[in-house]
Amino acid sequence: MSETRRPRLCCHWLHACSGCELALLNGGDLFLGLLQLVDIVHFPLLLDYKYASGAEGKPDLPAAEIGLVSGGVASKNQLEVLRTLRGQCRILVAFGTCASHGGIPALRNQWTAEQTWNTVFQEDERSCSGEFEYEKWLDRVYAIDEQVEVDLLLPGCPPRPETIVATVAALAAGHQPQLAEKSVCEHCPTVRTGTGRMSVRRFLANADYDPEAPVDSMRCLLEQGLLCMGPVTVGGCGGREMPLCIRARVPCRGCYGPVRRQGNQLLDLLNVLASKGIDHRAIVDRRSLLRFSGAHGLLKPNIREG
Amino acid sequence: MKKEPIIIAFCCNWCSYAAADLAGISRLQYPGSIRIIRVMCSGMVHPDLVLQALNKGADGVIVVGCHLGECHYLKGNEMALARAEIIADTLEDLGIAAERFQLVWVSSSEPERLVAAFRAMSERLRAGRTPEIEAKEAGQ
Amino acid sequence: MPQVISIQPVTRIEGQARIDIHLDDAGQVADARLAIDALRGFEQFVIGRPAEEIPRIVSRICGICPWMHHLAAAKAIDCCFAATPPPAGQLLRELCHVLAHIHDKILHFFFLAAPDFIFEPNSDYSVRNLMGLVQRQPELAAEVVRMRQLGLAMLERIAGKATHPVAAVVGGFAKPMTEQERQGLLADGRVLLDFACRALDAAKKQVFVRFAEEETALGAIRTGFLGTVDDQGNLRFYQGRLRLMRPGGDTIDFAPSDYDRYLAERTEPWSTAKMVYARAWNEGFSLDLEAPRGVYRVNTLARINVCDRIATPLAQAELEAFRARFGRPAQGALLAHWARLIELVYACERVLELLADQRIAEPLVRTPAEPRAGRGCGQVEAPRGTLIHDFTTDDNGCIVRANLIVGTTHNIAPMNMSVHRAASTLIDGGRVDAALLNRIEMAVRAYDP
Numbered sequence: 001m002s003e004t005r006r007p008r009l010c011c012h013w014l015h016a017c018s019g020c021e022l023a024l025l026n027g028g029d030l031f032l033g034l035l036q037l038v039d040i041v042h043f044p045l046l047l048d049y050k051y052a053s054g055a056e057g058k059p060d061l062p063a064a065e066i067g068l069v070s071g072g073v074a075s076k077n078q079l080e081v082l083r084t085l086r087g088q089c090r091i092l093v094a095f096g097t098c099a100s101h102g103g104i105p106a107l108r109n110q111w112t113a114e115q116t117w118n119t120v121f122q123e124d125e126r127s128c129s130g131e132f133e134y135e136k137w138l139d140r141v142y143a144i145d146e147q148v149e150v151d152l153l154l155p156g157c158p159p160r161p162e163t164i165v166a167t168v169a170a171l172a173a174g175h176q177p178q179l180a181e182k183s184v185c186e187h188c189p190t191v192r193t194g195t196g197r198m199s200v201r202r203f204l205a206n207a208d209y210d211p212e213a214p215v216d217s218m219r220c221l222l223e224q225g226l227l228c229m230g231p232v233t234v235g236g237c238g239g240r241e242m243p244l245c246i247r248a249r250v251p252c253r254g255c256y257g258p259v260r261r262q263g264n265q266l267l268d269l270l271n272v273l274a275s276k277g278i279d280h281r282a283i284v285d286r287r288s289l290l291r292f293s294g295a296h297g298l299l300k301p302n303i304r305e306g
Numbered sequence: 307m308k309k310e311p312i313i314i315a316f317c318c319n320w321c322s323y324a325a326a327d328l329a330g331i332s333r334l335q336y337p338g339s340i341r342i343i344r345v346m347c348s349g350m351v352h353p354d355l356v357l358q359a360l361n362k363g364a365d366g367v368i369v370v371g372c373h374l375g376e377c378h379y380l381k382g383n384e385m386a387l388a389r390a391e392i393i394a395d396t397l398e399d400l401g402i403a404a405e406r407f408q409l410v411w412v413s414s415s416e417p418e419r420l421v422a423a424f425r426a427m428s429e430r431l432r433a434g435r436t437p438e439i440e441a442k443e444a445g446q
Numbered sequence: 447m448p449q450v451i452s453i454q455p456v457t458r459i460e461g462q463a464r465i466d467i468h469l470d471d472a473g474q475v476a477d478a479r480l481a482i483d484a485l486r487g488f489e490q491f492v493i494g495r496p497a498e499e500i501p502r503i504v505s506r507i508c509g510i511c512p513w514m515h516h517l518a519a520a521k522a523i524d525c526c527f528a529a530t531p532p533p534a535g536q537l538l539r540e541l542c543h544v545l546a547h548i549h550d551k552i553l554h555f556f557f558l559a560a561p562d563f564i565f566e567p568n569s570d571y572s573v574r575n576l577m578g579l580v581q582r583q584p585e586l587a588a589e590v591v592r593m594r595q596l597g598l599a600m601l602e603r604i605a606g607k608a609t610h611p612v613a614a615v616v617g618g619f620a621k622p623m624t625e626q627e628r629q630g631l632l633a634d635g636r637v638l639l640d641f642a643c644r645a646l647d648a649a650k651k652q653v654f655v656r657f658a659e660e661e662t663a664l665g666a667i668r669t670g671f672l673g674t675v676d677d678q679g680n681l682r683f684y685q686g687r688l689r690l691m692r693p694g695g696d697t698i699d700f701a702p703s704d705y706d707r708y709l710a711e712r713t714e715p716w717s718t719a720k721m722v723y724a725r726a727w728n729e730g731f732s733l734d735l736e737a738p739r740g741v742y743r744v745n746t747l748a749r750i751n752v753c754d755r756i757a758t759p760l761a762q763a764e765l766e767a768f769r770a771r772f773g774r775p776a777q778g779a780l781l782a783h784w785a786r787l788i789e790l791v792y793a794c795e796r797v798l799e800l801l802a803d804q805r806i807a808e809p810l811v812r813t814p815a816e817p818r819a820g821r822g823c824g825q826v827e828a829p830r831g832t833l834i835h836d837f838t839t840d841d842n843g844c845i846v847r848a849n850l851i852v853g854t855t856h857n858i859a860p861m862n863m864s865v866h867r868a869a870s871t872l873i874d875g876g877r878v879d880a881a882l883l884n885r886i887e888m889a890v891r892a893y894d895p
């Protein structure tokens with residue numbers, strides 16, 4: 001072990017599903033290797049560090065050179081923890097698409113918090129012995145860069161294990177991590193001819209392909225008339241190889257978030273369809289196209305309702 | 307609404323911006339809260355730009371291009387038209403009233419038409435927006 | 447002075463929770479609760495979505511067991527659209543399901559729970575964890591990591607994306623398995639089975655020997671159980687009937703789609719997580735430690751208790767030995783860890799059974815579906831317990847109503863009882879220290895929440 005102090009790593013989850021943390025563990029040998037480069041000072045999935053000692057205690061989190069925060073921010077409690085983390089971490093990374101763009105939980109932003117709680121608890125109203133504590137929650141689900149300054153976005157739902165490990169290792173060594181900047185299509189080996197169906201259908205039957213033949217002989221799914229979000233999603237899910245969903249012969253749904261940080265996957269995709277002459281009105285639920293990036297005020301309650 | 311609605315006008319260089327120039331030379335009056343942004347062609351205005359303008363505080367966005375068939379890049383304004391349909395269909399999905407966006411065609415010799423469109427949109431936004439919608443959008 | 451001791455966050459579990467221990471003037475435990483404040487509103491935001499997209503959305507309920515939600519939803523949507531997957535589609539789904547169980551059990555047992563048994567209870571928190579395990583037993587740690595990788599790699603080969611999967615689709619599966627892949631997977635499956643058997647043997651020698659002492663410290667609770675069995679009463683993970691067992695051992699079996707006649711949900715003001723109780727027992731709901739009402743447990747121990755037998759030989763032998771020693775139903779909370787490793791053996795055997803079935807490599811994996819109005823209930827056994835997804839669609843095949851009961855929800859009531867019992871047994875005169883509080887957390891970890 002080296003004599004100089006190793007950079008400390010603090011890993012915390014907010015409005016998250018634990019998938020990002022698990023992805024780090026799924027690095028396996030790479031993760032074990034990372035343990036030689038950094039000291040983990042906080043990681044609730046693995047380590048018994050307690051940040052609150054009393055019910056009203058302020059979060060007491062350790063200082064660290066690198067902080068990974070997964071999940072968006074939905075409650076006041078999460079916001080308080082996030083602010084503390086920002087103060088304690090020299091480099092703060094938005095870990096995963098929930099943290100960087102809201103992720104699936106931000107689909108909730110199409111409804112007010114009150115509408116959501118009424119739906120979730122409707123059947124229990126009769127037996128519910130307490131009032132729901134609205135004041136503990138924020139009005140919507142925020143990406144973490146809406147609330148605090150963030151140094152790096154590491155999107156992915158979850159991000160690729162190798163990418164996470166490489167990113168932390170680069171930061172620990174004081175380098176700028178290398179992340180994909182091009183779209184999922186750039187990494188996709190399917191055959192594109194520039195022509196295709198003029199509409200998009202729902203994914204109710206499998207794509208057309210020969211299961212014995214490699215993916216690079218399959219026709220692009222969008223050209224087969226399946227809605228594929230590859231063109232408007234930042235790549236990286238397959239590492240140097242092909243995108244993960246395409247390996248399963250299933251269209252991309254955009255889980256890495258937009259190609260440009262400010263992009264809007266819904267508008268961007270319709271724009272792609274328009275430029276290919278495909279009628280976007282065949283899409284059943286357009287707002288689903290923001291299913292991974294509904295934070296930053298992109299998904300809002302419908303103005304005509306309520 | 308007390309103050310003038312802020313409107314971002316994306317004007318293509320060849321027809322619409324020339325019309326705006328001419329409007330200035332001809333001393334035609336239009337609301338001072340209209341901010342003109344010159345683009346090479348109406349086909350360059352990506353829907354993201356429209357949304358960003360609206361989300362960052364503009365009350366309305368108007369995209370102005372050459373008449374169909376007269377685009378200096380041949381089909382740029384057809385692209386703008388296809389995009390306008392997308393934007394019109396999508397704004398309400400994104401929690402924004404559809405009347406806050408508009409597309410018009412203006413040739414370089416039609417400054418009156420441009421000014422009329424500016425004025426009409428400004429009037430519409432001032433009159434048409436219900437307090438509920440405003441409050442909802444302000445409070446997000 | 448009355449006082450509240452909070453453990454926040456509860457660690458080495460797969461989610462976010464807090465324990466509040468309320469002490470009275472004399473420093474004795476007046477009450478203790480496990481609060482889970484992670485309400486994300488999936489029931490709301492699936493509304494309006496095309497139903498075929500749901501399996502890819504609800505997987506994000508949990509990043510540790512996304513396959514469970516993915517598959518429960520796929521089964522439910524099949525029902526909504528009246529689409530029956532072809533045999534290969536069914537077999538591939540089940541294979542993914544058991545493989546996901548395997549890597550989850552390895553994770554839970556070795557990465558999360560084992561440090562409590564391998565290190566002394568009063569060892570420092572910075573050592574009592576996976577990183578400490580890597581230092582102390584590097585070969586074991588490396589092997590465990592390798593086996594998890596193997597399970598994951600198998601899933602990736604079958605399904606492309608292993609975490610937040612996409613391959614189960616309404617009407618079946620997205621991609622057939624080739625014969626060559628089947629052969630390769632069979633070989634890997636045998637490696638996993640061998641590891642599972644060795645892991646169980648080693649755990650009996652090194653880990654389970656400490657259970658007697660810990661069980662006394664944690665104190666017992668007595669509840670009913672819920673799990674899945676087939677028509678012959680064999681343990682099942684992917685498909686079957688639900689069996690609800692009373693604390694005394696009497697059982698009733700019912701179809702998963704009838705869940706709301708046998709179970710009911712409720713909320714308590716101190717937690718945003720719902721609780722489920724056995725409506726069928728007609729006794730209401732109470733967390734009273736001496737006389738609980740309506741409380742049952744799910745997950746490994748529950749499944750091992752409710753099944754009559756296990757259809758694979760090695761796991762059946764382990765089940766018999768377990769029953770001979772602890773009876774049926776076994777009530778000790780920590781026995782869930784033991785049951786977990788028996789299930790690991792079963793899951794590995796089941797992988798080999800499924801791969802031995804030639805039909806799994808048939809090219810027809812999906813029946814095309816038509817959107818329509820319907821209702822569908824999809825149920826699977828997740829590592830953390832019985833998982834039920836219940837969706838209703840409109841004429842356009844979009845969701846109008848959803849109800850989700852996840853494994854942890856069933857276990858919130860018994861976990862509260864266990865925490866309360868452990869706190870009352872361990873805390874005397876208001877004195878606590880880190881080792882003692884960790885023991886209380888161990889009561890939670892056994893449930894794998």
Ligand code: SF4
Nearest residue numbers: 017019096097098157
């Ligand atoms: S980004 Fe995906 S994997 Fe990560 S916390 Fe969010 S839902 Fe889970």
Ligand code: SF4
Nearest residue numbers: 185188220221228230
């Ligand atoms: S649209 Fe989809 S299938 Fe086509 S190239 Fe892009 S990612 Fe591949």
Ligand code: SF4
Nearest residue numbers: 237245252253254255
């Ligand atoms: S193909 Fe798209 S949806 Fe699938 S993993 Fe990659 S980015 Fe995510």
Ligand code: FES
Nearest residue numbers: 318347371372382
């Ligand atoms: S140049 Fe005016 S619209 Fe294209």
